[in-house]
Amino acid sequence: MWRRSHATELGCIACEELSQVGAGKEGWLVDDPNLLCALDTHALALANRSLILVLGWSDPDAPRLKIRPDLSPIASEHITAVEWLVFDEIRVVVAGTSSGYFLIYSLGGDLIHKQMIYPGRILKLRVRGTKRDLIQDTSSEEVCVVMPGVVARCDGSDIQSMLQQWFQETHTQFWDQKPKRRDFEGSETPYGKLPFQLWNVSKYGSCADAAITGIMPPPLMEHQSSHRYFCAVAIGEDAVISAFRLSEDKSRSLVGAILSKVVPATFSTIASFSRMIWRSEQTSPGKSDVKPQSFARASPLTCLKDHPRKGEKLTLSPSGTLAAITDSLGRILLLDTQALVVVRLWKGYRDASCLFMEMLVNRDTAAPSSSSYEPVKSDYCLCLAIHAPRKGIVEIWQMRTGPRLRIIQCVKGAKILQPTYRFGSSTSPYVPLEVFLLNGDSGQISVLNRTLN
Template sequence: MARRGHHLTEVALLASASGYLAAAGAGEREGWMDDPAVFPSLGPRARALAMASAARSVLVIVPIAGGGGVTVKPALGPDEGRISAVEWVPLAGDEAGGDEGVAVAVGTDAGWLLFYTLAGDLLHKQSIYPAKILKLNFSERKENAWEDSGSDELSVVFPGVIAHCDGDDLQTMLQKSFEEVKSRMWKDKFEHEDADDESSFGRIPIRIWNVSKFGSCADAAIVGLMPPPLLELQSSQRHYCAITVGEDAVVSAYRLSEDRSRSLVGAILSRGVAATFSTISSLSKILWRSEPSPTKKSRPKPQSFAKTSPLTCLKDTPRKGERLTLSPSGTLAAITDSLGRILLLDTRALVAVRLWKGYRDASCLFVEMLLNKDKESSSSMHLEHTKGDYCLCLAIHAPRKGIIEVWQMRTGPRLLTIPCPKGSRILQPSTRFSSSQFSSYSPLEVYLFNGDSGQLSVLNRHIG
């Protein structure tokens, strides 16, 4: 592969896919990716790029290695909104290592969640909450405090609301739909049904919490499990910690409770009342011989919120929190605000550990770098590095300065300053498929995509 500069390596030139990317706005003007209505997302191991446009209501999936892309125009009704978020999701956990083992999740500004295969087939459609989906985030959690085993999860962020879906439940549903697509059962089944009707699909179990105690949020994330309150140490519930950023409070923290049990009386009442009501309705139709009224498809009623306990918040008017990025373990969060500052937050202690100034419109991604390795060993193509060989860093893309800076965590120096062209975005695969089937550790990488030239480059791991 051709090298670009000393710290970037070219991965692909997507000029051959310009026809597909043009459907999302590529080539319309210089710096077209600066449009906030354009949503790029990089697939696992940077094998594919998903690009969505809210204005054009289109999703484009382009293979990085070349070949034909896919253009999907989701069939969204007037009550289902427009595309507002895109994310990649594995279909079957660590076993889904191939190109067919992933799906693309699409969120809308009316609270609908849709999943597509790489071929553009609809796998699932579900209404989550009647508000704009600000962000979709799939996390691979392998080691967490207060957790006996890691679990993948998908979080959905709304203004003032956050939803959570367990990775096992999500992948079970998607894998079932994917198998039906492969065997052509899906197509035959829905030739005579309304494929856009949510009732045609099952429902993925999702929990939602209200996190608007300190004001509506612009971004949020579930950072992991946390210990329960003192009076609930023997409770069967699990408790998550959520961090939000927004206009009223730059940073807020909440404890989210997961109710894993249900009272026997409540279960009996809910089923008994429903069965009784159904019986009375049937008898009344027989007695009065009324004509059945046409059923109108309506949006399912949003489920009730789970328990939320506010922990703390930071208010600093007129500063407003804008974006939040989590480290791989969830113990650090990089938060950008409206005054050009970047706050590094320890999510366990809920204290700020670092602050940068002068980075307006910046975006941040965590990256793992090989630091202070001798050139002979670092240049070896057969050397397999372990997790301990890598150093956690923060990559800051400052578009107004036209640079990318790499800082060592938590309090280390600035290691790199890399110039980047206008109209570029830094991207990162949401899943790495880091499992035992791969002999070497898969580090967290950062990619740079130039929308105008179509050049995709990766930040080199070696420093020094």
């Protein structure tokens, strides 16, 4: 598999419950396109079309949680994205569905929140944040919901306020008091709707993945206002890379106005026709269909079209200033998200996956000789871990133009994962960005070592 000096084994997730998400055959972890993975520091969430399985590896006797979301059989609704949300003592699992619903579940399996983001398939849930430092003027924590041609952003503080309200309510009950049963039908939610911004980024075609890279300055010759501007990068079939300036202003473009009217009307018509055929009686007679939120303004910045190249996966660096993009031609592009230029290119990596990590490259010369010395942020160097499954290796490259530092052999059914961003995490002691390696055949999970020696 891999050398012991390159990775440290942490535990094993093998259990009988894994068979419910496809385990038991060779390559089950990577061959099933409907199998989704999300990693926390000590737990893993695996999801297929209708089940979310949460399990840990540090305690083999710990109970495994099974979450079965209430999905619509009429619309053939299924789970399309899964992620963790971690706020200090609060840890919850978030799922996105093919009908555009955003679901939050507790680790007890209770549904905390359900909200429609936009009618359509949720492709990815991105949880990230940037702290105020020498490069970033402001701090920002967010959850980004990616859909074909649509990007939504929810501020981390709004989600934290809602989860704190839920946490206080559930933990102030008496031990023999059962939790209140909530009604999630229609558009009503027990803790109110989460505010979010919605943008249309389909000017250059439907996107396969997208990300909000950070806050950017307003356009030239435009008056200063209290609205913030964000930069978004999208990849897809028509445009390998496209970038947009997103405004919090609700002044919509003509295309956004048309889409906000036509798409919801079409969705509502199809849903009404389906209910007429199936004669569904589950919908409350007094509640109307959920109306999608109107689009805010999205201005195109640049676009790279290179037919037949298609963008497939996008990975952001911790600060959001770099993005690694894999395409259909087996190439990996390193994009500077501030200058919006490709600064590096790798070839010959078909079906590759990329994750950024931090390594102690100059640990022996830069750090004091004391064995009790704790590395600080300046001791680490940003690197890119490239998993090439066809080659059976994981390569680690130093950013931005540095050499290849390491080659790690891995099995065919392995997958690289990364723990989700922890909201409000303290800066001392500094926790570096790590990459984990999950062996699907054996269930062993390991972490790539941060030192070269």
